[in-house]
Amino acid sequence: MTETPLRLPTGVGTGIGSMPGTDPREAVRIAAGELDLPFLPELPARGVGADLIGRTGALLVELPLDMVHRTYRLVDHPNSTTRRSRDWLRWDLDAIEEHWETAGLRGSGTVKVQACGPLTFAAHAELRGGHKIVKDRGAVRDVTASLTEGLREHVAEVERRLGARVVVQLDEPDVGRAIDGTVTPLTRLDPIRPIPAPEAAELLQQMIDDLGVAVLLHSCGRPRWDLTSRLSGIALSLDVTDLRPAADYDALGAYLDGGGVLAAGLVPTSGPAKPLHAEPLAGQLAGLIDRIGLPRAVLRDNVLVTPTCGLAGATPEWAARALALSSEVASGLAADPDFAPSDG
Numbered sequence: 001m002t003e004t005p006l007r008l009p010t011g012v013g014t015g016i017g018s019m020p021g022t023d024p025r026e027a028v029r030i031a032a033g034e035l036d037l038p039f040l041p042e043l044p045a046r047g048v049g050a051d052l053i054g055r056t057g058a059l060l061v062e063l064p065l066d067m068v069h070r071t072y073r074l075v076d077h078p079n080s081t082t083r084r085s086r087d088w089l090r091w092d093l094d095a096i097e098e099h100w101e102t103a104g105l106r107g108s109g110t111v112k113v114q115a116c117g118p119l120t121f122a123a124h125a126e127l128r129g130g131h132k133i134v135k136d137r138g139a140v141r142d143v144t145a146s147l148t149e150g151l152r153e154h155v156a157e158v159e160r161r162l163g164a165r166v167v168v169q170l171d172e173p174d175v176g177r178a179i180d181g182t183v184t185p186l187t188r189l190d191p192i193r194p195i196p197a198p199e200a201a202e203l204l205q206q207m208i209d210d211l212g213v214a215v216l217l218h219s220c221g222r223p224r225w226d227l228t229s230r231l232s233g234i235a236l237s238l239d240v241t242d243l244r245p246a247a248d249y250d251a252l253g254a255y256l257d258g259g260g261v262l263a264a265g266l267v268p269t270s271g272p273a274k275p276l277h278a279e280p281l282a283g284q285l286a287g288l289i290d291r292i293g294l295p296r297a298v299l300r301d302n303v304l305v306t307p308t309c310g311l312a313g314a315t316p317e318w319a320a321r322a323l324a325l326s327s328e329v330a331s332g333l334a335a336d337p338d339f340a341p342s343d344g
Helices: 024-034 052-057 078-104 118-124 137-162 177-179 197-211 245-257 277-292 318-336
Strands: 065-068 071-074 110-116 163-172 215-218 236-241 262-267 302-306
Touching: 024 065, 024 078, 052 065, 052 071, 052 078, 052 110, 052 118, 065 078, 078 137, 110 118, 118 137, 118 197, 137 163, 137 197, 163 197, 163 245, 197 215, 197 277, 215 318, 236 302, 245 302, 262 277, 262 318, 277 318, 302 318
Parallel strands: 110 163, 163 215, 215 236, 236 262, 262 302
Antiparallel strands: 065 071
């Protein structure tokens, strides 16, 4: 495993964030037991306040979030939704701290925490009047600043509780909708203007710089190279099983060749009909690197391995197996990038 101060560990497996079930202690036990880069699990099955948007609302500073007409909305005062989401997060932190103490892990290692990125959050949550936050550029900046401050506090608390280094994952599955101007407006007569990629990149870059820790930008959707090519000091988390040769290979190759770190989404999020083993998966990833035209050494020096997306819909058994496979593939390639034959 290799790492530098503002760089993710490489040659390791990790998870995207969400896990099945509602028991934080069990989710922490699996994540910590199967991975060299464990993460603070998210359990959306618990309901309102535990999903990606609601959980991120727990991190906002002085911007309470409520559930109004089945949609999250910024409100004037803390409420039951605010309290619930903060309770979920606190109990999750209690669970991971308890595990770190009983397992003798305190003071060592690296842990990943996750939050919804500001652009996806702004594309889903509403302003007090019912418009999506993304409609108001000033509100987007306010949310970004609030989330940055909240994440800094969150990182400091995790560091204090665990004595571990912390890296932050920003989930931006809908950043493309914000950039393309396809976020659904309140009415058809009042469309939401696109946020150009340079403006979106400037917003995210300021957040990355202000956090002061290693940051991983994740999306299970199509890569947005028009955005990511403008960012520096950030790792990327992509579903590599769905990349398009003509559209993605050159950009990914340039990113890795420039020293970028990739969390390669490789392991299926649901159990396959036949048993799945590490060597064929490693062959898939090696084949991708071969087709891009990069040396196999990047599999050791620039790559982590993850499931293709979150595991909230998986069975508990497959969630554990998917994380174990991520670690097995990553550690095998780190030890010997040629240990598995390329799939072509």
